[in-house]
Amino acid sequence: MEKAIFKRxxxxxxxxxxxxxxxxxxxxxxxxxxxxxEFGIRERTIGTAPVGCAVLNYDYFxxxxxxxxxxxxxxxxxxxxxxxxxxxxxxxxxxxxxxxxGIAEIIHTALRSxxxxxxxxxxxxxxxxxxxxxxxxxxNQKTQTTPFxxxxxxxxxxxxxxxxxxxxxxxxxxxxxxxNNPKNVLKTxxxxxxxxxxxxxxxxxxxxxxLSPCPVNWKLSPVDSIKWxxxxxxxxxxxxxxxxxxxx
Amino acid sequence: xxGNEAIGxxxxxxxxxxxxxxxxxxxxELTAYMSKRMEEVGGVFIQAESELAAINMVYGAxxxxxxxxxxxxxxxxxxxxxxxxYMVGAELPGVVVNICRGGPGLGNIAPSQSxxxxxxxxxxxxxxxxxxxxxxxxxxxxxLVFLAFYLADKYRNPVIILGxxxxxQMLEPVEFKNPAFGxxxxxxxALTGAKERPPNVIRSLYLKEGVLEKRNWxxxxxxxxxxxxxxxxxxxxxxxxxxxxxxxxxxxxxxxxVLLLRAHGLKVGLxxxxxxxxFPSGVIKEVRDKIKRFFVIEMNLGQMxxxxxxxxxxxxxxxxxxxxxxxxxxxxxxxxxxKDGKGYF
Ligand SMILES: Cc1ncc(C[n+]2csc(CCOP(=O)(O)OP(=O)(O)O)c2C)c(N)n1
Numbered sequence: 001m002e003k004a005i006f007k008r009x010x011x012x013x014x015x016x017x018x019x020x021x022x023x024x025x026x027x028x029x030x031x032x033x034x035x036x037x038e039f040g041i042r043e044r045t046i047g048t049a050p051v052g053c054a055v056l057n058y059d060y061f062x063x064x065x066x067x068x069x070x071x072x073x074x075x076x077x078x079x080x081x082x083x084x085x086x087x088x089x090x091x092x093x094x095x096x097x098x099x100x101x102g103i104a105e106i107i108h109t110a111l112r113s114x115x116x117x118x119x120x121x122x123x124x125x126x127x128x129x130x131x132x133x134x135x136x137x138x139x140n141q142k143t144q145t146t147p148f149x150x151x152x153x154x155x156x157x158x159x160x161x162x163x164x165x166x167x168x169x170x171x172x173x174x175x176x177x178x179x180n181n182p183k184n185v186l187k188t189x190x191x192x193x194x195x196x197x198x199x200x201x202x203x204x205x206x207x208x209x210x211l212s213p214c215p216v217n218w219k220l221s222p223v224d225s226i227k228w229x230x231x232x233x234x235x236x237x238x239x240x241x242x243x244x245x246x247x248x
Numbered sequence: 249x250x251g252n253e254a255i256g257x258x259x260x261x262x263x264x265x266x267x268x269x270x271x272x273x274x275x276x277e278l279t280a281y282m283s284k285r286m287e288e289v290g291g292v293f294i295q296a297e298s299e300l301a302a303i304n305m306v307y308g309a310x311x312x313x314x315x316x317x318x319x320x321x322x323x324x325x326x327x328x329x330x331x332x333x334y335m336v337g338a339e340l341p342g343v344v345v346n347i348c349r350g351g352p353g354l355g356n357i358a359p360s361q362s363x364x365x366x367x368x369x370x371x372x373x374x375x376x377x378x379x380x381x382x383x384x385x386x387x388x389x390x391x392l393v394f395l396a397f398y399l400a401d402k403y404r405n406p407v408i409i410l411g412x413x414x415x416x417q418m419l420e421p422v423e424f425k426n427p428a429f430g431x432x433x434x435x436x437x438a439l440t441g442a443k444e445r446p447p448n449v450i451r452s453l454y455l456k457e458g459v460l461e462k463r464n465w466x467x468x469x470x471x472x473x474x475x476x477x478x479x480x481x482x483x484x485x486x487x488x489x490x491x492x493x494x495x496x497x498x499x500x501x502x503x504x505x506v507l508l509l510r511a512h513g514l515k516v517g518l519x520x521x522x523x524x525x526x527f528p529s530g531v532i533k534e535v536r537d538k539i540k541r542f543f544v545i546e547m548n549l550g551q552m553x554x555x556x557x558x559x560x561x562x563x564x565x566x567x568x569x570x571x572x573x574x575x576x577x578x579x580x581x582x583x584x585x586x587k588d589g590k591g592y593f
Contacts, residue, residue: 046441049451058451064441066311066439067452068304068334069307069330072301075307079308079309083266104300108297
């Protein structure tokens with residue numbers, strides 16, 4: 001008998017993603033879906049759809065999803081989780097959503113050690129609105145609103161979210177991973193697993209920041225985007241676990 | 249009991265188990281009350297990091313099927329408008345209490361009716377309505393909380409309770425009468441986990457051409473149904489030559505003026521809208537041809553007067569007397585305005 005060793009996770013519908021070529025959202029959706037399947041929690045998972053490129057993620061996720069206002073995702077997830085403490089609730093957020101307009105919500109959700117998991121997609125740019133500067137845009141990086149490159153004197157410095165959240169007592173599992181090669185994709189999956197486990201075991205708040213390519217708005221080919229991640233992004237946003245309740 | 253506390257207790261008795269707030273005067277007693285009572289009844293109280301967070305916690309709790317509430321006062325209600333709009337768009341129930349104060353800006357903490365427009369015209373972005381209930385006593389504040397939760401669930405729409413600093417702070421006896429409302433349908437749309445059913449999605453985004461227009465027409469049919477919930481109190485309407493229209497605490501004060509005027513032989517009546525939206529236009533249309541003048545009294549620069557004029561359709565005179573910025577009229581003051589026919593416009 002043949003044994004399927006690679007198939008579509010049940011937590012994903014059989015629908016092609018609409019994301020741009022080389023975008024990381026599709027990979028991240030799949031990793032989340034795989035982890036949910038692995039834990040067997042699809043029927044008690046409640047996800048969120050953020051304002052951003054992933055707003056239609058409920059077209060792909062085969063479980064309950066709540067669309068949220070821009071940046072308010074952790075507050076909405078908090079409301080859901082408090083009503084359904086046995087559910088597994090995750091917020092899915094871009095860097096504009098989480099690190100700019102919703103920075104207050106993510107900090108306070110972490111401070112309350114809310115039993116939710118934040119999946120934080122850092123692509124150094126506002127994707128959906130056409131590539132404006134994000135809080136995570138690197139210095140000298142050109143975007144639609146930093147046409148001469150991000151100048152810290154005018155536009156401030158990039159925000160390292162994991163390092164910030166790791167200072168908070170309520171933050172329990174905080175990790176940064178990247179999608180720049182298969183090995184790191186697998187590490188991302190591992191981190192998502194630990195983050196969900198932190199929630200399932202009722203240990204505390206968890207967040208995985210995933211460095212994710214956005215070739216279209218970076219104005220690079222998908223291949224050059226991967227290079228750019230390694231050469232520019234990862235040096236500024238070092239990978240690793242910043243806080244963990246698990247033995248290393 | 250204080251008005252603010254009566255609202256909290258009524259909410260608990262109406263089955264609200266999720267309260268999310270942020271401190272602001274003059275509604276702080278309500279938040280404080282909920283922090284204590286939710287603990288006692290095993291509910292959830294969160295002091296949120298902002299009104300934005302608080303209303304979005306209500307949004308999430310409601311999406312998950314819980315009876316949720318938040319309260320604030322004018323500046324905080326401005327922040328909640330984003331979430332209220334999203335709740336309407338996603339058809340989520342919930343109760344929002346506005347213990348209104350003077351504005352614009354930081355304004356003051358005195359009682360006011362400055363937020364009538366905001367409350368009755370949707371308030372946030374988009375094209376929508378919420379039911380707006382206006383109590384004029386502590387007892388009625390409690391009664392309307394029960395009604396608010398029922399109507400919110402019935403129509404899957406947020407309901408606003410528009411009080412003011414006076415009502416929130418005032419001490420009066422109150423009896424909690426949990427009325428028997430009609431049966432509510434099960435919340436099959438709620439996010440409970442996709443077990444033995446297809447996934448539920450709570451959303452307000454409809455990008456495809458024509459879809460949102462169609463949906464908004466559907467919602468408009470719901471708003472039409474909501475209009476049947478109109479409620480008002482009318483006194484001395486049968487023989488009235490003049491009718492005062494006032495709501496909330498201002499109606500309470502005006503009632504005293506009407507009695508005074510009656511004692512002096514003037515045939516004055518009172519219409520007190522209890523629902524500000526839907527506005528009780530019907531009763532105004534019924535009496536408009538029989539009377540000489542409407543006097544609209546508000547604690548603002550003149551907001552509800554526009555609804556009165558819309559209902560009057562130019563068939564009789566409409567005068568307005570208002571006290572903006574936290575001013576509260578006395579019964580004698582209103583008496584004089586109507587008796588002398590001076591001071592209004
Ligand atoms: C209150 C509000 N402000 C602004 C917008 C416009 N807007 C839509 S998506 C977006 C940025 C999304 O960027 P990010 O969170 O980084 O996610 P990405 O699209 O890159 O995945 C903005 C500003 C909005 N919808 N609502």
